[in-house]
Amino acid sequence: MDNEVHQAFETLAIHAGQEPDPATGAVVPPIYQVSTYKQDGIGGLRGGYEYSRSANPTRTALEVCLAEIEGGARGLAFASGLAAEDALLRTVCRPGDHVIIPGDAYGGTYRLFAKVAAPWGVEFDPVPLGDIAAVRAAVRPETRLIWVETPTNPLLGIADIAALAGIAREAGALLAVDNTFASPYLQQPLHLGADVVIHSTTKYVGGHSDVVGGALIAADAALGERLAFNQNAMGAVAGPFDAWLTLRGIKTLAVRMDRHCANAERIVEMLQRHPAVGQVLYPGLPDHPGHDVAAKQMKAFGGMVSFRMESEEAAVRVCERTKLFTLGESLGGVESLIEHPGRMTHASAAGSPLEVPADLVRLSVGIEDAGDLVRDLERALS
Numbered sequence: 015m016d017n018e019v020h021q022a023f024e025t026l027a028i029h030a031g032q033e034p035d036p037a038t039g040a041v042v043p044p045i046y047q048v049s050t051y052k053q054d055g056i057g058g059l060r061g062g063y064e065y066s067r068s069a070n071p072t073r074t075a076l077e078v079c080l081a082e083i084e085g086g087a088r089g090l091a092f093a094s095g096l097a098a099e100d101a102l103l104r105t106v107c108r109p110g111d112h113v114i115i116p117g118d119a120y121g122g123t124y125r126l127f128a129k130v131a132a133p134w135g136v137e138f139d140p141v142p143l144g145d146i147a148a149v150r151a152a153v154r155p156e157t158r159l160i161w162v163e164t165p166t167n168p169l170l171g172i173a174d175i176a177a178l179a180g181i182a183r184e185a186g187a188l189l190a191v192d193n194t195f196a197s198p199y200l201q202q203p204l205h206l207g208a209d210v211v212i213h214s215t216t217k218y219v220g221g222h223s224d225v226v227g228g229a230l231i232a233a234d235a236a237l238g239e240r241l242a243f244n245q246n247a248m249g250a251v252a253g254p255f256d257a258w259l260t261l262r263g264i265k266t267l268a269v270r271m272d273r274h275c276a277n278a279e280r281i282v283e284m285l286q287r288h289p290a291v292g293q294v295l296y297p298g299l300p301d302h303p304g305h306d307v308a309a310k311q312m313k314a315f316g317g318m319v320s321f322r323m324e325s326e327e328a329a330v331r332v333c334e335r336t337k338l339f340t341l342g343e344s345l346g347g348v349e350s351l352i353e354h355p356g357r358m359t360h361a362s363a364a365g366s367p368l369e370v371p372a373d374l375v376r377l378s379v380g381i382e383d384a385g386d387l388v389r390d391l392e393r394a395l396s
């Protein structure tokens with residue numbers, strides 16, 4: 015795609031990395047379901063392809079598109095979000111290094127640090143990232159990486175990406191942002207000073223609950239090259255069909271996110287008025303502690319909503335009584351989901367500093383009719 019003229023997000027999402035196929039004119043990149051490629055004499059590669067762990071044309075199309083929509087130099091697609099996180103961690107950290115992670119990080123990220131990275135010799139500290147002074151105080155000479163999630167899963171905490179990028183720069187550390195909850199349509203961490211963006215593309219980027227995948231997008235080519243070397247050396251790449259599904263999901267990301275956000279606002283309005291509901295956690299609410307930062311760094315406030323009930327039993331009951339909101343883990347798909355983080359997605363954080371409140375309910379608000387969604391929740395709450 016000719017990018018000399020700057021193109022808008024919506025255009026890049028549909029066209030970046032996706033020139034019509036030169037052989038047939040197919041307007042969508044084919045699924046290159048292939049492991050190896052004929053060489054025209056030893057080393058005579060066509061387009062650089064020799065073996066699909068190293069590179070595959072369908073994955074390349076996705077990787078180019080991801081880099082363009084996040085505004086980075088290099089995009090890399092992995093078999094899952096955690097595979098991407100692991101590749102990043104082992105590329106930039108060595109035993110003896112130190113990492114600052116969010117005080118309410120995604121449970122799987124916490125488990126990766128606590129059960130895999132720590133035994134390997136990488137130390138880490140969970141720090142509330144909304145507290146800039148606390149982050150600055152946690153920095154050590156060995157701090158190699160500040161790991162940000164914003165909004166966080168499931169408490170919807172907000173961190174100031176530009177401010178944290180400043181701290182990372184002063185410390186000689188890298189700033190990594192897990193942009194899964196916002197998606198690149200709502201938030202562009204690389205433009206705010208981050209060095210690398212992480213995605214579970216399983217969620218909003220893929221958007222249809224039909225594929226598990228992950229991505230890293232590096233701001234500069236040198237870091238991108240180191241990550242790409244390890245992507246091949248470690249091997250947890252996205253397969254061609256998974257890459258194709260993810261690329262197909264990205265085409266509608268902008269319109270889906272607009273609807274996710276609008277529907278979430280309608281649900282938040284209802285929850286706030288409902289007598290059975292306690293605190294509603296949504297960065298779009300003016301009394302949310304991260305509201306001003308979110309308003310500054312996000313285009314809108316997203317489709318994830320959490321709320322507290324008066325007891326664990328009440329929270330579990332709501333989760334089991336909705337019909338349209340499907341009881342299930344994961345998030346970011348077109349269909350609405352409801353879950354109890356304490357017993358489901360974040361059960362692995364039980365007993366750790368990252369344990370979540372037992373009365374918490376998390377919603378992934380889908381793109382169905384807002385009225386139908388509101389009525390379903392009201393019925394479950396009554």
Ligand SMILES: *Cc1c(COP(=O)(O)O)cnc(C)c1O
Nearest residue numbers: 094095096120167194214216227
């Ligand atoms: C789901 C998720 C991950 C992990 O991604 P997988 O694709 O499940 O491996 C990482 N970060 C966040 C914020 C997530 O929601």
